[in-house]
Amino acid sequence: MHIKPTLGSRAFDTANLIVLTLCAFITLFPFIYIMATSLAPLQQVLRGGVILWPEQVTWDAYTTIFSNAHFVRSLYTTFFITVVGTLTNLLFTTFMAYPLAKKRLKGRRIILFLVVFSILFSGGLIPSYMIVKSLGMINTVWSLIVPGAISAFNLIIMKNFFQSIPEELEEAARIDGCKNLGVLFRIVLPLSMPALATFTLFYAVGHWNQFFAAVIYVTKSNLWPIQVVLRQMIIEGSTQEFEQAMGELKIIPTTIKMAAIIVATVPILFVYPFLQKHFAKGVLLGSVKG
Structure with missing residues (x-):
């Protein structure tokens, strides 16, 4: 009616x-x-x-920034960090969350306690820097990928999501001859597309906006991601590389700064439409079951 x-x-x-x-x-x-x-x-x-x-x-502003080798190189660096870093995050998060979702895993409670403990308490900036330095990753793009390979919060959500998948499906796959990896890749991951799409978006946006870690671990300007270069342009008004390109102009014009902001913002926006159908469901699933 x-x-x-x-x-x-x-x-x-x-x-x-x-x-x-x-x-x-x-x-x-x-x-x-x-x-x-x-x-x-x-x-x-x-x-x-x-x-x-x-x-x-x-289009003069865009022509100027794309003709600058320093800016283009930082864009390539950001693309590399985003793609490789996101794949690394998903791989490590999945491989750790899946066994933790199994209650039969020995030492599971201790590992989960350590994961939650790392959310509440961290070693701090200086110990983190010392670890990265001891591993020889200072002034490398790997210093922006490896230290954050696993997000403890995302790991817990992924673990909860895996727990929501019926055990009967995995048992049926094992009866058909699947090993553990076969069950994971053929049964669990295809059913986990909403969660994977959500974490892909979260991780990709985080890597694309990488700034603080780059300032701490990377001092060579040729390895800076786009956000650090953008900061140099907007806050400090110029960079050595852009001063050489500008000639007599010692301060980067406003139009070029705005064009750089657009270039640094728009690419990551195109990731969302491809993940949109899974995103809303993935944000909720796995978050209500312990």
């Missing part, structure tokens, strides 16, 4: 729509402004003539 909405409910829905539209616009406005500024001529930006879209579109 169809119930006709009342005047009050229609007014409430309309008010919700207006408020949510305003919130969406407020959220998107900074991004739109940055994009408009990056596409505008420098003279128009300096006189404050850019709000939502420039009067004249020019």
